[in-house]
Amino acid sequence: MSVRIRLPALFADRIDGASTVKVQGQTVTDALKALAKLHPALRTLILGREGGVNPMMAVFLNNRQLGSNQLKSQVKSDDEIEIVPAIEGG
Amino acid sequence: MRRESGVGTTFNDPTTALYNRCTVDLENKIASFDEIRCQNLEDLLGGFGRSFQFLATRNVTDAFSDDNPLVVDTGILTGSNVMTGLRTYFSAYSPLKVSGQGLPAAMWSAGSGKFGSKLRWAGVDEILIEGKASQPTLLVIRGSERGPTAALEPADHLLGLDCYKKILMLHGEYPDGHFAVIGPAGEHYQNCYFAAVALSTENLLRSGDDKCRWAGRGGMGTVMGSKNLIGIVAECPDRFAKLAPEIRALNREIATGPGSRKFRDANKGGLGGTWSNYEPLDVLSFVPQLNFRPQCDDRTRRMYRTAVEPDFVIKAESCFRCGINCHKNVYERRSDGSVGSFRAKFDYEPINLLSTNIGVDDPHKVWPLVALVDRMGMDAISLGTTIAYVLDYNERHPRAPMLNGARFGDADRIVELIEWTGAGRCPDVGRGVKRLSDSLDETSYAMQVKGLELPAYLPDTNPGYPWAVAGGHMSMATYMSLALDGDTSVDYWTKAITERGLYYVRDDLLGLCKFAGVNMENAAEALKSEIGLDIGKDELLTAVRRSFVRALWLERKQGYVRSDYTLPAQVFDHPNSNLKLESHPFITRQFFDELSKRVWQVFDEEIEAL
Numbered sequence: 001m002s003v004r005i006r007l008p009a010l011f012a013d014r015i016d017g018a019s020t021v022k023v024q025g026q027t028v029t030d031a032l033k034a035l036a037k038l039h040p041a042l043r044t045l046i047l048g049r050e051g052g053v054n055p056m057m058a059v060f061l062n063n064r065q066l067g068s069n070q071l072k073s074q075v076k077s078d079d080e081i082e083i084v085p086a087i088e089g090g
Numbered sequence: 091m092r093r094e095s096g097v098g099t100t101f102n103d104p105t106t107a108l109y110n111r112c113t114v115d116l117e118n119k120i121a122s123f124d125e126i127r128c129q130n131l132e133d134l135l136g137g138f139g140r141s142f143q144f145l146a147t148r149n150v151t152d153a154f155s156d157d158n159p160l161v162v163d164t165g166i167l168t169g170s171n172v173m174t175g176l177r178t179y180f181s182a183y184s185p186l187k188v189s190g191q192g193l194p195a196a197m198w199s200a201g202s203g204k205f206g207s208k209l210r211w212a213g214v215d216e217i218l219i220e221g222k223a224s225q226p227t228l229l230v231i232r233g234s235e236r237g238p239t240a241a242l243e244p245a246d247h248l249l250g251l252d253c254y255k256k257i258l259m260l261h262g263e264y265p266d267g268h269f270a271v272i273g274p275a276g277e278h279y280q281n282c283y284f285a286a287v288a289l290s291t292e293n294l295l296r297s298g299d300d301k302c303r304w305a306g307r308g309g310m311g312t313v314m315g316s317k318n319l320i321g322i323v324a325e326c327p328d329r330f331a332k333l334a335p336e337i338r339a340l341n342r343e344i345a346t347g348p349g350s351r352k353f354r355d356a357n358k359g360g361l362g363g364t365w366s367n368y369e370p371l372d373v374l375s376f377v378p379q380l381n382f383r384p385q386c387d388d389r390t391r392r393m394y395r396t397a398v399e400p401d402f403v404i405k406a407e408s409c410f411r412c413g414i415n416c417h418k419n420v421y422e423r424r425s426d427g428s429v430g431s432f433r434a435k436f437d438y439e440p441i442n443l444l445s446t447n448i449g450v451d452d453p454h455k456v457w458p459l460v461a462l463v464d465r466m467g468m469d470a471i472s473l474g475t476t477i478a479y480v481l482d483y484n485e486r487h488p489r490a491p492m493l494n495g496a497r498f499g500d501a502d503r504i505v506e507l508i509e510w511t512g513a514g515r516c517p518d519v520g521r522g523v524k525r526l527s528d529s530l531d532e533t534s535y536a537m538q539v540k541g542l543e544l545p546a547y548l549p550d551t552n553p554g555y556p557w558a559v560a561g562g563h564m565s566m567a568t569y570m571s572l573a574l575d576g577d578t579s580v581d582y583w584t585k586a587i588t589e590r591g592l593y594y595v596r597d598d599l600l601g602l603c604k605f606a607g608v609n610m611e612n613a614a615e616a617l618k619s620e621i622g623l624d625i626g627k628d629e630l631l632t633a634v635r636r637s638f639v640r641a642l643w644l645e646r647k648q649g650y651v652r653s654d655y656t657l658p659a660q661v662f663d664h665p666n667s668n669l670k671l672e673s674h675p676f677i678t679r680q681f682f683d684e685l686s687k688r689v690w691q692v693f694d695e696e697i698e699a700l
Contacts, residue, residue: 009609086370
């Protein structure tokens with residue numbers, strides 16, 4: 001399935017400003033792994049040490065936050081995923 | 091701000107742009123307006139990009155001398171239609187942040203609210219405040235059809251009032267105005283070096299609640315107080331330019347997109363603001379406790395939002411025309427569940443540094459501390475971190491404690507310390523943790539870098555702190571890098587500091603709030619559509635970088651040497667074994683020396699080229 005991943009500046013600034021990327025995947029995790037493969041500069045942000053999604057990131061599917069046990073949710077064509085850091089200051 | 095006549099329709103040549111400066115000579119009670127030609131792109135963009143160029147022309151050895159100007163600046167997008175274009179910048183040589191040679195460093199501090207917009211709408215881009223008034227003074231700037239005017243009025247009637255009460259009084263006198271004021275702490279500037287500047291919000295004026303925004307860091311309220319300037323009024327009708335479709339689309343992106351998701355509340359698809367940093371940082375045991383020493387216990391959970399919500403009502407509120415609603419305002423929850431009185435605003439920094447980090451973890455005891463610090467007009471970060479040091483010292487010296495003997499968790503005595511400090515009666519705390527720890531010759535656990543107290547992110551996790559040129563986390567975005575990337579190599583950290591983290595200061599030129607999360611493309615588009623400045627991302631990045639490097643050069647001018655760029659010794663000598671990190675401790679002296687060498691290799695070349 002072709003899905004859109006929207007990225008905050010933390011990610012976009014590492015890949016020359018691209019804030020939306022289209023990838024293929026059957027699940028949310030697949031899509032994020034595809035993003036990491038397409039843009040190795042994002043790998044450590046997207047994937048944790050054990051190869052799953054980085055636990056310091058929050059992931060949203062069609063504007064709904066997914067828990068860590070929901071990252072294997074199936075995606076449909078044109079679904080929209082967002083991945084944002086769970087830590088930001090101010 | 092305007093283009094010189096007859097030079098086209100864009101600002102693409104910065105030297106054709108003229109900004110409007112109000113110069114105030116407090117001693118002689120003279121205010122004048124001049125149009126100043128921009129020298130370069132940073133001048134045009136504004137914020138510290140402009141103010142630091144001005145500060146560089148002054149030789150200041152004493153932050154309280156008449157030679158130290160206070161520059162009140164806006165960014166090019168302040169007062170524009172771009173959401174969060176609200177920022178005002180206060181810049182001066184800081185009484186708090188000093189080099190090893192004792193010279194004050196240039197600092198800026200930024201705040202939102204509506205003061206900055208009113209200032210721009212009144213036709214003023216910058217206020218340059220010189221000298222010292224002989225009596226407590228209020229600066230009143232008014233916009234009119236014939237241009238701005240400035241007057242100096244007596245301010246005796248404001249003395250002693252809490253910040254928000256000063257604002258409410260001024261609101262009665264200047265109903266179409268917004269305000270920048272100091273609190274009792276700034277009035278007692280000689281003994282409180284971290285007094286903040288409080289900025290009014292529409293929410294405050296409407297509700298009567300203490301809902302200021304803050305230009306907190308570096309003692310800019312102290313500088314204002316040293317000049318006997320109690321407040322500034324910017325009064326004029328609201329002015330809204332026509333909203334371009336590109337900006338409408340950008341604002342929708344800001345309000346609903348990934349950039350601001352962290353700061354929005356759950357009902358807007360967000361993560362709940364900076365308060366929600368507690369949970370992910372706790373997974374790694376990175377939450378500061380007991381003077382920046384995580385204990386790996388469950389006491390941190392008592393300040394999670396989920397723990398606080400049963401007893402309080404939490405509302406997400408906002409600055410003027412902002413759709414992010416990042417303010418998490420805590421109200422009394424009455425027995426019938428209805429909303430009672432406003433208590434305090436809970437952001438991660440003030441609540442951690444006035445709760446978990448000082449051993450107070452009952453929210454019913456925390457909100458009064460946060461509220462008290464705000465009322466008295468102090469920077470919660472500097473105050474909280476200095477108090478944590480006092481408590482730590484007293485734990486280590488139970489037979490000879492200092493001050494009132496307060497220890498971790500001792501809320502009543504901590505309240506006393508805060509009240510004394512805000513009233514100018516406790517210079518030991520009020521002059522900051524560097525001076526205090528130096529006087530006691532116990533510096534290893536004083537959480538400061540270059541004289542400025544650390545925010546609520548462990549120095550054990552952030553070797554980027556020494557290269558922050560203003561606030562430790564808001565001028566160098568490496569405070570979250572370890573938690574997010576997990577990389578502890580020198581290569582990674584060199585790049586994190588020299589190629590990524592420093593660009594966090596971009597919005598401190600533009601006038602935007604960092605919580606908008608505007609990426610570089612959108613920032614360039616905003617400048618083009620809203621201002622007529624078509625510069626592209628690369629040119630913007632270059633101007634930001636040049637401004638940052640200039641700030642480093644200014645530190646050098648004020649006597650900062652390599653040995654000033656370090657971390658508290660405890661990080662190297664007594665690392666906390668509770669941090670959940672495979673390669674901890676990674677910040678050894680050897681690591682830091684190598685990192686320092688590589689970082690300076692990059693920055694030295696750029697400083698030379700300035």
